Amino acid sequence: MFLRHKAIRIVFIGLILIGLLIGCSPGGEENTDTVKSENNSENPPSINTEELVYANFRDIRDLNPHIYSGELFAQNLLFEGLVKITEDGVIPWLAKDWDISEDGKAYTFYLRQDVSFTDGYKFDAQAVKANFDAIYDNKDRHTWLELIRLLEGFEVVDDYTFRIKLTKPYYPLLTEMALTRPFRFISPNCMIDGTTKDGVDGLIGTGAYVLTENHIDEYAIFDVNENYWGEKPSIKRIIAKVIPDNQIRTLALEKGEIDILYGTNMIDADTYSKFDKMDGFEVTISDPVSTRMLIFNTTDEVLGDLAVRQAISHAVNKAEISEGIFQGLESPADTIFSKKIPYCNVDLAPYEYSVEKAQEILDNSGWIVNDNTKIRKKNGLALEVDMYYNSNNVTEKTISEYLQSELMKIGVKINILGEEEQSYEDRMKNGDFDITFNISWGTPYDPQSFLGAMRMPVYGDYEAQQGLDEKQKIDDSILKALTVTDERERQELYDYILTTLHEEAVYLPLTYQRNRAVFSDKVKNVTFNPSQFEIPFEKMYIK
Amino acid sequence: MTKYIIRRILIAIPMMLAVSFIAFVLINLIPADPAEVALRVNEIIPTDEVIEAMREELGLDKPYFQRYLSWLWDVIRLDFGNSYINNTRTVYGEITRALPATLRLASLSLIIVILVSFPIAIFCAVYKDSFFDRFIRLLIFVGTSIPNYWVALLLIWLFSLKLGILPTSGNEAKGSIILPAVTLSLTYISTYVRLIRNNMIENMTENYVFYARVRGLKERVIIIKHVLKNSLQSCITALGMSVVQLLSGTVVIENIFSWPGIGRLCISSIFNRDYPIIQAYILMMGILFILCNLIVDIVHHKLDPRLHGGDIN
Numbered sequence: 113m114f115l116r117h118k119a120i121r122i123v124f125i126g127l128i129l130i131g132l133l134i135g136c137s138p139g140g141e142e143n144t145d146t147v148k149s150e151n152n153s154e155n156p157p158s159i160n161t162e163e164l165v166y167a168n169f170r171d172i173r174d175l176n177p178h179i180y181s182g183e184l185f186a187q188n189l190l191f192e193g194l195v196k197i198t199e200d201g202v203i204p205w206l207a208k209d210w211d212i213s214e215d216g217k218a219y220t221f222y223l224r225q226d227v228s229f230t231d232g233y234k235f236d237a238q239a240v241k242a243n244f245d246a247i248y249d250n251k252d253r254h255t256w257l258e259l260i261r262l263l264e265g266f267e268v269v270d271d272y273t274f275r276i277k278l279t280k281p282y283y284p285l286l287t288e289m290a291l292t293r294p295f296r297f298i299s300p301n302c303m304i305d306g307t308t309k310d311g312v313d314g315l316i317g318t319g320a321y322v323l324t325e326n327h328i329d330e331y332a333i334f335d336v337n338e339n340y341w342g343e344k345p346s347i348k349r350i351i352a353k354v355i356p357d358n359q360i361r362t363l364a365l366e367k368g369e370i371d372i373l374y375g376t377n378m379i380d381a382d383t384y385s386k387f388d389k390m391d392g393f394e395v396t397i398s399d400p401v402s403t404r405m406l407i408f409n410t411t412d413e414v415l416g417d418l419a420v421r422q423a424i425s426h427a428v429n430k431a432e433i434s435e436g437i438f439q440g441l442e443s444p445a446d447t448i449f450s451k452k453i454p455y456c457n458v459d460l461a462p463y464e465y466s467v468e469k470a471q472e473i474l475d476n477s478g479w480i481v482n483d484n485t486k487i488r489k490k491n492g493l494a495l496e497v498d499m500y501y502n503s504n505n506v507t508e509k510t511i512s513e514y515l516q517s518e519l520m521k522i523g524v525k526i527n528i529l530g531e532e533e534q535s536y537e538d539r540m541k542n543g544d545f546d547i548t549f550n551i552s553w554g555t556p557y558d559p560q561s562f563l564g565a566m567r568m569p570v571y572g573d574y575e576a577q578q579g580l581d582e583k584q585k586i587d588d589s590i591l592k593a594l595t596v597t598d599e600r601e602r603q604e605l606y607d608y609i610l611t612t613l614h615e616e617a618v619y620l621p622l623t624y625q626r627n628r629a630v631f632s633d634k635v636k637n638v639t640f641n642p643s644q645f646e647i648p649f650e651k652m653y654i655k
Numbered sequence: 656m657t658k659y660i661i662r663r664i665l666i667a668i669p670m671m672l673a674v675s676f677i678a679f680v681l682i683n684l685i686p687a688d689p690a691e692v693a694l695r696v697n698e699i700i701p702t703d704e705v706i707e708a709m710r711e712e713l714g715l716d717k718p719y720f721q722r723y724l725s726w727l728w729d730v731i732r733l734d735f736g737n738s739y740i741n742n743t744r745t746v747y748g749e750i751t752r753a754l755p756a757t758l759r760l761a762s763l764s765l766i767i768v769i770l771v772s773f774p775i776a777i778f779c780a781v782y783k784d785s786f787f788d789r790f791i792r793l794l795i796f797v798g799t800s801i802p803n804y805w806v807a808l809l810l811i812w813l814f815s816l817k818l819g820i821l822p823t824s825g826n827e828a829k830g831s832i833i834l835p836a837v838t839l840s841l842t843y844i845s846t847y848v849r850l851i852r853n854n855m856i857e858n859m860t861e862n863y864v865f866y867a868r869v870r871g872l873k874e875r876v877i878i879i880k881h882v883l884k885n886s887l888q889s890c891i892t893a894l895g896m897s898v899v900q901l902l903s904g905t906v907v908i909e910n911i912f913s914w915p916g917i918g919r920l921c922i923s924s925i926f927n928r929d930y931p932i933i934q935a936y937i938l939m940m941g942i943l944f945i946l947c948n949l950i951v952d953i954v955h956h957k958l959d960p961r962l963h964g965g966d967i968n
Contacts, residue, residue, distance in 0.1 A: 532947065
């Protein structure tokens with residue numbers, strides 16, 4: 113018996129030892145992506161003034177700058193473009209200057225001569241051409257950019273001069289060239305047979321940082337590029353940790369394991385207001401970057417009536433949505449685009465919140481309240497519409513429920529239907545809805561790319577606008593606005609498009625989304641770039 | 656015995672085929688078109704021509720059964736294709752990358768479960784209806800009722816934020832496995848304590864215990880050598896199933912604790928509609944269940960002489 117006991121004891125002690133071994137063994141090594149590594153530390157080093165720990169909700173994934181599956185913030189750290197968008201408009205980056213031909217069809221870029229990729233490969237017109245070749249080789253994937261559709265050719269003029277030719281003039285060319293993808297430059301050494309569409313052999317750019325270590329689904333380390341051609345950032349090392357759970361990100365920030373949370377989908381209203389009040393932390397919020405709105409389907413029997421669309425627009429209290437649902441993080445929106453967006457400072461009379469006005473419009477156009485059901489009717493047709501939302505989106509559900517109860521006050525019955533994301537998107541694409549949610553693409557895609565997409569049956573907008581008498585004219589004006597060279601004419605076209613869509617009340621703008629950041633107060637100069645997808649790490653410093 | 660094992664293995668093969676068929680069919684039952692999904696996840700506008708090209712690339716234009724067979728043939732050679740999201744990564748590579756972390760987490764949890772539940776259960780059975788037993792019963796009741804994501808948040812709040820002795824999440828810092836492993840094991844501890852305790856109490860009323868007492872054996876010997884040993888039979892079945900459940904049940908825990916394992920891979924694949932990975936995951940878990948069942952049956956057969964009409968002496 114004693115032996116038996118001894119045996120059990122040995123087994124138990126063995127189990128404890130194994131447990132301790134597992135518990136104390138630092139993990140991660142086996143999950144390491146082989147990246148050129150100067151620092152083989154197994155653990156991220158402790159925080160100091162040269163190091164910033166950022167948390168993202170998912171892995172950085174494939175950072176190949178010519179495809180769309182990597183995290184934008186990380187691609188921005190490694191890869192640079194010819195031009196850059198700032199608050200003052202488009203400015204030189206890897207191109208020190210450029211010329212636009214008189215007909216607007218040829219763009220000649222003069223490249224900087226002091227730039228090399230981090231593997232030593234010289235950045236010159238040949239390197240630019242190699243990248244354009246790789247991008248163009250995969251052009252089906254980039255057709256959402258008008259620039260790719262209009263591209264006639266590109267050529268090396270001399271060692272440091274590169275020219276792009278278009279079939280038609282296209283004013284947003286420089287904006288599209290400044291996007292994080294696909295017009296960013298990777299070292300031709302990383303291309304596989306001159307292409308990048310089937311993967312790349314390394315992530316070598318010209319950017320201010322290099323990817324030193326990548327532990328998939330755990331963390332990635334970016335170190336400053338010691339040979340950077342421009343001004344070197346103050347933060348020498350950025351550790352991007354992966355923390356998928358919202359609450360844990362918040363706790364990790366509070367504990368000091370991370371220094372900053374950044375972006376609309378990373379910080380909800382509760383987190384923002386919590387850290388706003390907490391000592392040792394700061395919060396900041398940007399100007400409006402995109403618009404949350406409803407789309408009305410004008411081909412629907414009920415919503416085809418302009419009076420109904422206008423009445424609903426008057427009956428929605430946006431201020432209450434802004435305060436009650438978003439705690440002021442999103443501001444009430446009166447127009448499809450904020451007036452700060454290029455070409456969108458158009459004088460439009462907002463649909464002011466007034467239940468009386470909404471009722472008056474409906475009364476005057478023959479929609480009479482049925483005393484039994486409290487729902488309005490006109491020629492036997494009930495004022496009843498279906499509103500769809502993405503059931504994964506808590507905010508959309510709350511807004512739907514709020515609107516359902518509010519609109520009942522003016523005799524409009526809304527049936528709200530939540531759907532799984534994929535079916536919801538399919539429904540939207542097919543125009544199979546009465547009312548649904550929509551978010552504009554945000555800066556720097558607004559207004560040109562968002563409006564451009566209305567011309568094609570790929571999003572709900574196209575179908576929803578089919579009931580408008582002026583649909584063809586709207587589409588023609590959009591295309592013309594994108595290709596016209598005269599600035600005044602372009603503004604007039606935008607005036608027409610935005611005014612018509614506003615007066616026809618196809619969209620009901622609800623709120624303007626704003627970018628936000630929550631961070632430890634030792635992180636200074638946390639700002640926002642015009643593009644909501646970029647994080648200006650290079651401007652931050654730690655004190 | 657050998658005959659029995661061979662027979663069981665032979666039965667397992669058609670079951671695995673059935674699982675593979677279900678894994679294949681389930682994904683194809685999803686109303687969305689996989690070609691369109693593959694495009695949309697890469698933010699490509701799914702126009703008709705692009706969809707057609709993608710259907711061809713994925714082989715979706717071929718007849719259903721032919722697709723199943725060619726998929727099965729690939730799977731047998733461990734070629735699950737490439738991920739939709741990261742086209743350059745193979746599904747096999749993704750799974751083998753994530754599996755070790757989950758194995759570490761699941762094995763530590765299993766060890767905690769065994770170390771904690773056995774002594775408590777034995778104590779509860781021996782001192783049935785004592786204060787300790789009642790208290791543990793209450794704890795078990797609470798333990799099985801509380802959702803483990805909530806326990807996880809409470810533990811993080813206490814041990815990371817307030818006491819500051821363990822990291823909130825991740826895999827890189829020392830001791831980071833402790834909180835997820837403890838959280839994961841809590842539900843199982845509750846189950847096992849209850850299972851072993853009840854089995855032991857049941858066994859204590861059996862005749863053999865009575866005869867053992869008559870033979871004048873020490874109570875300790877009776878409990879450990881006879882009652883516990885006999886009570887463990889049903890635990891082996893449960894344990895076999897728990898191994899797979901521990902591996903597949905890490906989804907929530909891995910997400911909360913940012914643990915880079917197979918559960919995280921699965922959930923992010925579901926969110927991203929990375930069908931090849933989801934398919935491989937379903938298949939892997941199905942086959943693991945079958946294998947564990949097989950092992951449990953064989954072990955049972957070996958341990959329990961009654962099952963193979965063996966020599967009771």
